[in-house]
Amino acid sequence: MSAAVRFPVLEVFGPTVQGEGMVVGRKTMFIRTAGCDYRCSWCDSAFTWDGSARDEIRLFTAAEILDDLHRVGGDSFDHVTISGGNPALLKELGVLVELLHAEGMTVALETQGSRWQPWLPMIDDMTLSPKPPSSGMGTDWDVLDNIVARLSAAGSRFCMKVVVFDEDDLCYAREVHERYPEVPFYLQAGNDNLTEEEPSAMLPYLVQRYEWLINAAMGDNSLRKVHVLPQLHTWVWGNKKGV
């Protein structure tokens, strides 16, 4: 690995709150990488893979990403979240993680769990989010089993997260939880309104979807060791980018 390796970066923004998952509410900076091996029907960051933002991709070294984090976020942060796209496509991303650690940062990363990388156990707050049927994507269970086994063996702090839009997704979530019962499990209410930019218009709908998911999970004996969360950022900012 070399310090000169470059990564395709689409957005650097923050500090803001992490709106979902295992560190929901955490003050963090976001780095969004370009490129994905999936094409989820409801992807809220389709610009990372559909070509629409191709001209905005910057090829940054790890040092340039660190500079950009401070240019955008000042000195008011100690936590960085790497999202995508699927950042686990980037073989040498460990170079960036090492640099952020050397700067005293805690590093979170989210991936669907379709690709192993040797640097995955270095991530401090690791989220595997396999995609449910409503995404239109399939899960390669052998690959996911392998990633879970390796992260567990490495003593990583990681969780599984499944976004749920409907009953089929809920069945899939149960299957994931029963397959990996020891892994902390997060159910997330899906947002299938990706065009509304006015939060007040979305809010009642999002709350209703969250309440539906709570009710579904609360009466279900197979879902015990679970968290049920919304996407807080959509409650506050709707679909606005960069917050």
Added chain:
Amino acid sequence: MSAAVRFPVLEVFGPTVQGEGMVVGRKTMFIRTAGCDYRCSWCDSAFTWDGSARDEIRLFTAAEILDDLHRVGGDSFDHVTISGGNPALLKELGVLVELLHAEGMTVALETQGSRWQPWLPMIDDMTLSPKPPSSGMGTDWDVLDNIVARLSAAGSRFCMKVVVFDEDDLCYAREVHERYPEVPFYLQAGNDNLTEEEPSAMLPYLVQRYEWLINAAMGDNSLRKVHVLPQLHTWVWGNKKGV
């Protein structure tokens, strides 16, 4: 300690989601104990100490509490949250915590940190929530220092949480965070509308208060290792009790 010791219980409800703090979103049962050494101006559970629910207090043994948890919540839970009032007033509550542990439950507890008890380190998800100026209460820093030192020495998993209503509260929160920089720190947007029962009427106000607190925390260099969260249950259910 004796298995026959009785605890003053006001509510047993759930399973529902924990709406705030370090395990926000977690599927849990709630036990609310009666009695408090504080009288916070904005307390959302004043019935635990103002005498208004005196006739609803049941004096339960630990075994009776366990029975009630299963009567109310069935078998669909593995996490129990003890709240108050101030449950840390109860000298022998360790009897209940031990029984819940023996049943395979994870136990969370919240207290303002005004009273040490030898069973505090047994709690799995422990929240100390000292009260800011808007509460009208003062903080005994010697007592709080002592509790933090003992929990740290015991290797407990605990966090600090400060509810914030205004700028003075935010100054207080900074003071707490700077005093205990190594303790995971949660800022919570306060709800000072305690009478509205219609969630849709409260929602825009609560979101606005949360966004104010996010903005205040994001630009503040002294607040780095922090989480900023709302009370999710009030977003979904308003001030309704027992959910």
